[in-house]
Ligand SMILES: Nc1nc2c(ncn2[C@@H]2O[C@H](COP(=O)(O)OP(=O)(O)OP(=O)(O)O)[C@@H](O)[C@H]2O)c(=O)[nH]1
């Protein structure tokens with residue numbers, strides 16, 4: 001599998017940076033910034049469709065890590081609400097949009113006209129949601145999406161309801177219930193000539209359970225490399241694996257940030273990076289508050305497990321300066337040529353490369369701190385929700 005950031009391992013890009021570096025450090029820095037910005041602004045458009053009441057808008061909100069009560073939430077409820085094609089930005093990554101589409105049955109369009117109406121070309125993939133077996137409209141739509149050479153995934157929603165009603169039976173097994181639902185959905189779709197349908201059983205109220213993680217993993221694997229990191233950063237933290245993957249995405253860029261911060265000798269690079277890490281891991285004040293609102297876990301309990309200072313970038317930077325001086329001392333003794341190779345590949349040499357190297361180490365430790373916090377916050381949240389009656 002390709003690494004999430006392999007666009008940046010592209011020799012052409014390294015060459016571009018090196019050429020700019022040969023002109024001047026400023027031009028080199030500007031080139032690195034341009035490429036980082038390009039990467040950050042990669043658009044990802046996800047279409048959420050399905051019949052009325054199936055849970056589309058709720059899914060849109062969960063994916064964006066917000067509650068249905070949030071002022072930017074897609075309206076949800078037992079009466080029909082999604083009537084227009086509506087994009088919802090991810091709160092931290094405006095380049096990521098979830099499009100809440102009216103169910104095909106809510107419109108008067110046949111499947112082909114429906115796809116035209118919603119502007120199918122812009123979507124990276126479709127998620128077709130149903131809270132029962134998939135019906136005629138879902139199948140027609142899937143066929144049409146396939147004809148348009150686009151990808152679709154089936155989400156069978158509200159699995160918590162199924163589990164709850166089955167639990168009342170004497171011979172209850174969650175595993176068997178899930179297998180039965182999964183097989184019935186898959187067979188139903190296969191009978192309608194949908195080849196190897198990808199079906200995920202999801203509860204928007206319990207995204208850490210059932211197939212939400214599998215869905216995320218599948219989307220990630222099947223997206224083109226340059227979109228993969230965009231998805232990973234925007235994904236809500238629903239398991240510890242996602243924390244690790246987000247960390248890997250961030251790690252892939254550290255050398256560029258280290259180079260930038262040295263070339264520009266500006267603390268703004270670090271400021272931005274801290275904000276990015278907090279946003280990606282959901283550790284900024286706003287995301288933590290939303291997590292608290294969603295789970296009923298007091299914000300103070302979440303903050304209590306964190307080691308990174310929450311809002312105060314000055315404190316993070318002070319910490320960083322300490323780490324930096326430690327790394328610099330270590331670097332003065334023990335840097336070998338190989339460790340500096342990636343900076344020389346960018347066209348950065350000599351003592352500047354040494355500075356980049358220690359900054360690189362320091363940012364790595366900073367990232368460790370945020371990733372560890374994200375793990376602790378997630379574990380705390382999970383302990384809380386699993387202890388709930
Ligand atoms: N138990 C349970 N209820 C859910 C889940 N997802 C959505 N619901 C509920 O199902 C109802 C409909 O959800 P919406 O998200 O508004 O459905 P929609 O597909 O956007 O509906 P329209 O806008 O009418 O097309 C709401 O009352 C939700 O709270 C879920 O995973 N579990």
Ligand SMILES: [Mg+2]
Nearest residue numbers: 056057081082
């Ligand atoms: Mg809706």
